[in-house]
Amino acid sequence: MSLTQNTAETIALGVFTWLVGNEDLLPVFLGTTGASQDDMRGAVNDPVFLGSVLDFILMDDAWVIACCDAQTMPYERLAEARMALPGGEQRHWT
Secondary structure, eight states: OOOOHHHHHHHHHHHHHHHHTOTTTHHHHHHHHOOOHHHHHHHTTOHHHHHHHHHHHTTOHHHHHHHHHHTTOOTHHHHHHHHHSTTOOOOOOO
């Protein structure tokens, strides 16, 4: 399924909201990215930042499952959304 960038941004905003509400995972995200909470407030409308949120969640299957289950979303939707945002194009290594 191919998503529009607008739809992908909406999905990523939902993921971002879930991440901000996750007291265990948010500090990991902040530590991994070096972002501050002020940085996040300013970047929430930036498609590149939203892509980085999806990249982070997609690093761990358990995070994908927890996020998608909380939003009653198919697991593959996060990867589909990531592909529709800047920098998310599929790369072929052959």
